[in-house]
Amino acid sequence: RKEVEQDPGPFNVPEGATVAFNCTYSNSASQSFFWYRQDCRKEPKLLMSVYSSGNEDGRFTAQLNRASQYISLLIRDSKLSDSATYLCVVNMENQGGKLIFGQGTELSVKP
Amino acid sequence: GAVVSQHPSWVICKSGTSVKIECRSLDFQATTMFWYRQFPKQSLMLMATSNEGSKATYEQGVEKDKFLINHASLTLSTLTVTSAHPEDSSFYICSASWMGPSQPQHFGDGTRLSIL
Numbered sequence: 001r002k003e004v005e006q007d008p009g010p011f012n013v014p015e016g017a018t019v020a021f022n023c024t025y026s027n028s029a030s031q032s033f034f035w036y037r038q039d040c041r042k043e044p045k046l047l048m049s050v051y052s053s054g055n056e057d058g059r060f061t062a063q064l065n066r067a068s069q070y071i072s073l074l075i076r077d078s079k080l081s082d083s084a085t086y087l088c089v090v091n092m093e094n095q096g097g098k099l100i101f102g103q104g105t106e107l108s109v110k111p
Numbered sequence: 112g113a114v115v116s117q118h119p120s121w122v123i124c125k126s127g128t129s130v131k132i133e134c135r136s137l138d139f140q141a142t143t144m145f146w147y148r149q150f151p152k153q154s155l156m157l158m159a160t161s162n163e164g165s166k167a168t169y170e171q172g173v174e175k176d177k178f179l180i181n182h183a184s185l186t187l188s189t190l191t192v193t194s195a196h197p198e199d200s201s202f203y204i205c206s207a208s209w210m211g212p213s214q215p216q217h218f219g220d221g222t223r224l225s226i227l
Contacts, residue, residue: 034215043204043218044155087154097143097208099216103154 001026006088006102014110017078021105023071023088030100032091033064035073037084038104044087047073078109114139115207117219124195125227131191132222134161134205140185141207145216146178149202161188161205195226 006023013019025033036044048055050062050071061074071088088102116135124130134144142163147155159180160168167180179191192199202223206216 032214041202041223043221045218046215049215097145097214097216098157098160099145099155099206100157101147101154 002103003027003100004088004090004102006086006105008103008105010106010108012108012110013078015078015080017109018074018076019078019107020075021073021086021088021107023073023102025069025071025088025090025100027090027092027100028069029092029094030069030090031093033071034089034091035060035062035071036087036089036101038087039084044089047086075107078107080109080111083107083109114217115205115219117205117222119222120220121223121225123225123227126196127194128226129191129193130195130224131189132203132205132224134188134190134207134219136186136207139207141188142185144182144188144205144207146180146188146190147204147206149204149221155204158190161190163188192224195224197226200224200226 004025033050035047037047038044048057050064052064054063059076063072085104085106087104090100092098118133144161146158148158149155158173161180161182163182169175182188204221205219208214208216
């Protein structure tokens with residue numbers, strides 16, 4: 001079983017749609033969680049951290065359920081510029097901050 | 112602006128060549144940096160953890176004699192791919208966290224390595 005699992009997609013959605021990405025992790029010792037965005041042939045860029053209480057940043061909402069070891073990302077009112085691969089990332093703080101990446105979920109927003 | 116700088120961004124060279132990639136933290140000290148590799152259509156895979164002033168910690172399956180890591184200062188880590196072969200062609204990315212291991216990491220721009 002992979003340490004961090006995501007649906008690879010691709011998700012093809014029209015502009016303005018709401019789309020949700022799911023992610024599960026296997027190591028209960030995982031301590032912090034992030035969503036990164038990666039554009040084609042570019043480095044990952046931090047989208048947002050994920051907290052147990054849930055957090056929102058504009059059109060983006062992230063949720064964490066530690067009991068179920070489940071992380072989600074909701075994107076509302078999708079824009080063309082949201083097209084990218086979204087990476088679910090788990091931080092093993094007790095291993096010096098080692099990051100474990102999911103395989104990424106590809107999103108394509110169409111006009 | 113960028114907090115982690117990586118150089119070069121693109122390398123094309125012949126099989127058997129050794130290639131050095133630099134990763135610099137800008138305006139902050141990074142006692143720990145990380146090196147990742149990403150093949151097309153795959154996610155980033157951690158290769159090794161680079162520790163300033165000590166030996167790097169390599170992930171299982173990564174040859175330490177093949178991928179030499181040097182972290183000689185608090186702002187610079189280098190990855191040298193020794194005697195590179197076509198199967199080493201990949202996207203190599205470094206990262207560092209300027210606020211400690213619990214905080215998000217920032218990534219360099221990545222180095223696209225193509226071995227002919």
